[in-house]
Amino acid sequence: MRGAILHAPGDVRLEQRDDPTIIEPTDAVIRLAATCICGSDLWPYRGLEPLEQPILMGHEYVGIVEAVGADVRTLDVGDFVVGSFAISDNTCEICQAGYTGRCAHGSFVHGTIGTQSEYARIPLADGTLVATPGRPDDHLIPGLLAASDVLGTGWFAAVSAEVGPGKTVAVVGDGAVGLMGVLAAKQLGAERIIAMSRHPERQALARFYGATDIVEERGDDGVARVKEITNGLGAHSVIEAVGTQESMMQAIRSTRPGGHMGFVGVTHDTQLPGDELFFSQVHLVGGPASVRRFLPQLIDLICNGQIDPSHVFDLTLPLDQVAEGYRAMDERRAIKTLLTL
Amino acid sequence: MRGAILHAPGDVRLEQRDDPTIIEPTDAVIRLAATCICGSDLWPYRGLEPLEQPILMGHEYVGIVEAVGADVRTLDVGDFVVGSFAISDNTCEICQAGYTGRCAHGSFVHGTIGTQSEYARIPLADGTLVATPGRPDDHLIPGLLAASDVLGTGWFAAVSAEVGPGKTVAVVGDGAVGLMGVLAAKQLGAERIIAMSRHPERQALARFYGATDIVEERGDDGVARVKEITNGLGAHSVIEAVGTQESMMQAIRSTRPGGHMGFVGVTHDTQLPGDELFFSQVHLVGGPASVRRFLPQLIDLICNGQIDPSHVFDLTLPLDQVAEGYRAMDERRAIKTLLTL
Numbered sequence: 001m002r003g004a005i006l007h008a009p010g011d012v013r014l015e016q017r018d019d020p021t022i023i024e025p026t027d028a029v030i031r032l033a034a035t036c037i038c039g040s041d042l043w044p045y046r047g048l049e050p051l052e053q054p055i056l057m058g059h060e061y062v063g064i065v066e067a068v069g070a071d072v073r074t075l076d077v078g079d080f081v082v083g084s085f086a087i088s089d090n091t092c093e094i095c096q097a098g099y100t101g102r103c104a105h106g107s108f109v110h111g112t113i114g115t116q117s118e119y120a121r122i123p124l125a126d127g128t129l130v131a132t133p134g135r136p137d138d139h140l141i142p143g144l145l146a147a148s149d150v151l152g153t154g155w156f157a158a159v160s161a162e163v164g165p166g167k168t169v170a171v172v173g174d175g176a177v178g179l180m181g182v183l184a185a186k187q188l189g190a191e192r193i194i195a196m197s198r199h200p201e202r203q204a205l206a207r208f209y210g211a212t213d214i215v216e217e218r219g220d221d222g223v224a225r226v227k228e229i230t231n232g233l234g235a236h237s238v239i240e241a242v243g244t245q246e247s248m249m250q251a252i253r254s255t256r257p258g259g260h261m262g263f264v265g266v267t268h269d270t271q272l273p274g275d276e277l278f279f280s281q282v283h284l285v286g287g288p289a290s291v292r293r294f295l296p297q298l299i300d301l302i303c304n305g306q307i308d309p310s311h312v313f314d315l316t317l318p319l320d321q322v323a324e325g326y327r328a329m330d331e332r333r334a335i336k337t338l339l340t341l
Numbered sequence: 342m343r344g345a346i347l348h349a350p351g352d353v354r355l356e357q358r359d360d361p362t363i364i365e366p367t368d369a370v371i372r373l374a375a376t377c378i379c380g381s382d383l384w385p386y387r388g389l390e391p392l393e394q395p396i397l398m399g400h401e402y403v404g405i406v407e408a409v410g411a412d413v414r415t416l417d418v419g420d421f422v423v424g425s426f427a428i429s430d431n432t433c434e435i436c437q438a439g440y441t442g443r444c445a446h447g448s449f450v451h452g453t454i455g456t457q458s459e460y461a462r463i464p465l466a467d468g469t470l471v472a473t474p475g476r477p478d479d480h481l482i483p484g485l486l487a488a489s490d491v492l493g494t495g496w497f498a499a500v501s502a503e504v505g506p507g508k509t510v511a512v513v514g515d516g517a518v519g520l521m522g523v524l525a526a527k528q529l530g531a532e533r534i535i536a537m538s539r540h541p542e543r544q545a546l547a548r549f550y551g552a553t554d555i556v557e558e559r560g561d562d563g564v565a566r567v568k569e570i571t572n573g574l575g576a577h578s579v580i581e582a583v584g585t586q587e588s589m590m591q592a593i594r595s596t597r598p599g600g601h602m603g604f605v606g607v608t609h610d611t612q613l614p615g616d617e618l619f620f621s622q623v624h625l626v627g628g629p630a631s632v633r634r635f636l637p638q639l640i641d642l643i644c645n646g647q648i649d650p651s652h653v654f655d656l657t658l659p660l661d662q663v664a665e666g667y668r669a670m671d672e673r674r675a676i677k678t679l680l681t682l
Contacts, residue, residue, distance in 0.1 A: 093574060099599030102622045104574060233434060233445065248615060257628075258440030263619070270615030274589060274608035281443045281628035287598075287619045 003117030004057040009047030020121035025071035028125035030063035056114025059085035060148040079131040084291035090127030101288035130295040142310035147298040152291030154180025160262030161237035165189035173241030174202040176312040176336040181239035186210025226254040257281040313338040344458030345398040350388030361462035366412035369466035371404035397455025400426035401489040420472040425632035431468030442629035471636040483651035488639040493632030495521025501603030502578035506530035514582030515543040517653040522580035527551025567595040598622040654679040
């Protein structure tokens with residue numbers, strides 16, 4: 001089969017790889033129906049993460065079960081499944097508490113499995129994959145694919161930030177995850193949703209998904225605008241979806257004392273000053289999203305037509321053109337590239 | 342009247358100061374019944390906080406109301422009151438959400454009011470002070486004084502760390518606040534309470550207040566011991582009551598993924614690595630404790646004899662000997678010094 005491999009910064013290639021097979025009795029092998037490129041894939045693509053050897057790219061996926069191991073109980077060959085970028089057993093104490101993104105027996109699809117490919121072996125299949133009710137219509141596939149990471153991650157961030165009715169939410173980051181954070185905030189009943197964005201087309205999409213206010217300023221100026229909108233106090237809930245020092249500080253400073261911040265932008269070289277965190281009294285939690293926890297609910301919402309996250313994909317290419325997909329996102333010509341098979 | 346003033350590191354003196362009077366209609370003036378020295382007072386005493394000018398020391402207090410301003414509604418002259426180290430109106434949005442330690446109109450007693458003194462003017466008296474039911478017996482006064490900060494702070498840390506039934510709690514720091522964190526964890530129903538301490542007399546007090554396990558190791562070794570005790574996962578809830586880089590990292594690393602950490606040691610020169618916080622998936626919140634929120638409940642528990650926090654005071658001196666009280670704590674001859682008037 002063919003799969004994407006990153007050899008060096010800027011050098012991603014679709015190459016022949018071994019067809020995956022069942023290794024553990026808890027595995028499933030899936031044939032990809034669609035996959036995509038993540039903002040987090042750009043970190044190694046841009047050389048901002050160390051790359052010691054070529055790595056298998058891609059961690060977002062929907063597909064059809066081709067084979068299951070002897071211990072797989074909830075999935076059958078032929079099922080259409082959505083999976084999380086984090087492998088989880090969904091039975092350990094950590095998963096049962098809701099944190100499937102940090103399963104005690106978990107691992108990550110990125111780098112070692114790589115789902116920008118025709119097939120993939122998914123370990124701990126019962127705990128990682130969720131079957132849709134029947135084979136979904138084609139028009140639902142992009143939305144279901146979004147659930148695999150960006151929607152699930154935005155949703156996790158919103159839940160982590162304790163978004164709810166009556167709350168004012170600020171979203172730092174206008175990439176796909178930030179936009180899905182806006183969608184999640186709207187679904188979770190937020191009263192006011194401030195999208196921090198300076199790109200007109202992303203602002204429009206943020207408004208489409210439920211943003212009530214747009215703040216174009218960044219850093220301290222952005223914080224000052226959020227404070228103006230929130231009676232000087234800051235937002236109740238802040239979603240951070242970038243991962244830089246500036247965006248983290250902007251998010252912390254945009255949160256009111258006692259407020260909650262969910263940070264899901266993969267952080268790189270950030271240092272949070274303890275004294276500021278102390279006096280800010282912001283509740284902070286972040287990390288690899290527990291997508292698996294929300295997948296059943298998200299699949300329902302998508303299949304019932306209640307949400308349509310598919311608009312985060314503004315470029316669709318065949319898997320063959322994966323390299324162009326990376327280039328378009330790197331150059332910010334595209335928010336997110338969907339790859340068809 | 343006389344009050345303690347810190348002139349330079351190690352140089353605290355009881356001096357004549359002006360008698361406080363009502364300035365704002367929301368003020369009360371109290372006559373101190375007892376006061377004490379806080380671990381956080383040692384930071385400037387040890388020269389670890391910049392001291393640009395002499396400052397008024399003390400922020401823990403119980404006393405009798407001597408005068409009230411025209412707008413004070415809940416207090417009368419003669420009431421015995423317990424107050425928080427944080428001034429709060431208890432009516433703003435932040436206070437109403439429970440975060441009285443960061444009241445939108447708040448300030449701190451430390452440095453400007455100073456309650457290691459005979460009298461004190463307390464601003465926003467209705468929102469800061471709570472009257473006890475009648476005049477408490479003398480033997481209850483040390484416990485009520487503890488509620489003013491160390492008990493309230495330990496309680497806030499435990500609530501912030503989401504301590505509850507069935508949970509395993511680790512407490513980093515065996516000072517008065519850490520010990521009160523142990524007491525709070527016990528009251529809040531924790532199943533297992535790990536006190537991290539290497540001092541036999543503090544270990545004994547931790548056990549008295551409810552610790553089920555003692556870990557003497559610090560740093561990575563201490564983390565490893567907590568993991569051993571918790572099936573490799575880390576504690577559900579961690580209370581941090583020191584405020585150094587080492588203690589903060591020890592606390593974060595002792596918390597399981599998805600677990601909660603409340604940090605109340607006043608942080609000094611700490612930097613928290615964002616990538617570790619990201620992958621740890623620890624819920625983090627800290628800061629000046631919202632003591633006022635818990636005071637009515639804590640006063641009840643103390644007056645009903647359900648808790649006795651007074652054992653954190655292992656040295657009692659008259660206010661005259663405040664300088665010796667600081668020395669004893671600085672040299673770790675005392676956990677906490679109570680000052681009588």
